[in-house]
Amino acid sequence: MIREGKTLFLKTAQPVACAMCHGEQGDGKGIMGAALVPPPRNFTCGVMMKDIPDGQLFWIIKNGSPETGMMSFAGLPEEQVWQLIHYIRSLAK
Ligand code: HEC
Numbered sequence: 001m002i003r004e005g006k007t008l009f010l011k012t013a014q015p016v017a018c019a020m021c022h023g024e025q026g027d028g029k030g031i032m033g034a035a036l037v038p039p040p041r042n043f044t045c046g047v048m049m050k051d052i053p054d055g056q057l058f059w060i061i062k063n064g065s066p067e068t069g070m071m072s073f074a075g076l077p078e079e080q081v082w083q084l085i086h087y088i089r090s091l092a093k
Pocket of ligand 1: 009017018019020033036040041052073
């Protein structure tokens with residue numbers, strides 16, 4: 001699950017791989033994310049991530065976050081969204 005999520009995150013998610021904004025390490029330092037306000041989420045911040053429920057992560061990946069650079073990935077099958085959520089959770093320290 002986590003390995004599949006990692007591939008999606010780094011490379012295969014369409015239209016744009018998550019890492020372009022969220023960074024290869026998931027720390028929010030991707031090249032496309034640099035200019036965004038608010039900045040992309042830092043998924044390695046365990047203190048913040050533990051307060052965000054799975055349902056919210058799921059909803060935002062599917063629908064995007066209005067007024068921010070976080071686009072909608074409505075085309076991703078639910079299974080892949082869950083793979084991404086497991087991967088993102090694995091980054092939190
Ligand atoms: C074009 C840049 C961009 C891309 C590509 C992108 N994101 Fe984001 N993402 C953002 C930004 C900016 C935010 C911060 C939005 C906010 O502060 O509300 C964000 C927020 C999020 C959040 C919200 C966490 C919370 O606060 O509830 C999740 C989850 C997320 N992104 C997952 C993903 C995943 C998974 C992908 C790939 C399928 C992805 N993002 C691709 C820019 C991007």
